[in-house]
Amino acid sequence: MITFDIFKKKKGIYWTNTLIVYSIAIPCLLVEFIKYIILDFEQKKNIFDDILFYIALGSLGYGLVMGVSGFVRHQPLKGKLEGSLILEDDKITIDHEAYRLDEIKKIKILNYDYYSKFNFPTRGSFEASLSRGVDNKFEIILNSGEIVSCAFCQFNRYDIVDAKKQLINYHLKGKIEFLHLIEILGISGFNQIKLFKKEIKWFQEDR
Template identity: 40%
Template structure:
């Protein structure tokens, strides 16, 4: 009787482990759930940033910070015991606009469907840097320029 019970318990334990492994593997190919919904647009222009119907003139902005490292399909590094979905939905990006009067700060989250999609706005980002709105180190981080020689070449082209 006891050995029969032990055998059943062993089978159940093996099945539970197998179900856990299958769940973990399936989660590696699924996108995390979107908390909310995606709406609106962001337009980066040389002289202004338009968010939906709101227009922010660059001359009235004190500082712009861009966090654009997330993209749709990016593998999310999780603990090995986490059974959640492992692919990012690409919405953990933000543009923070601090106005000159410092009374208004606007944070806009945005979606990137491909890695470093923000680089498509390189011309505008360089212009914002030249106007003193984006710090040099943040600019090269946004544009994903890491190599010393590339940084020096880029520096000479924008001056």
């Protein structure tokens, strides 16, 4: 039995550094743009203009500091770790709901994320670059057509390799395709794949 923590994303708007910076800077600059470009106000700047300017400048400065420091900071969790994903030979449990293997038609797993993985920031972003390892997805398609999925946490790149025995069993039961299985386990190269096929054969003979 192998267990992973389930990640439940927070619903609604999450106030990221990027959203905060642009929510402050853009309105301030927009007011000045409308006032002096569109309405063609020519009077001297007053204290209100100075306040808007320094607020916008301060927010952009904050964003720059957050962007640079983001290379060594972890991203906010944006939710909570709650519940468990449990992989067993004959069943899979997702957040206290158990599904027998014979109820499942297909299993899909995306396990590219792990704790402290570096993600290159997108242009204009002021977010942290180190992952929390929660952007992994486990999905089962039931015989009824219903899809059940969850996000789960990995601390290391291939924590899911701990569940190799269960995953091989799922493959032999026709729930995971071979190409997807080697993708999940990070197996590549002709020799590695050849050895893994032998491992599957030995596993099958021992059952």
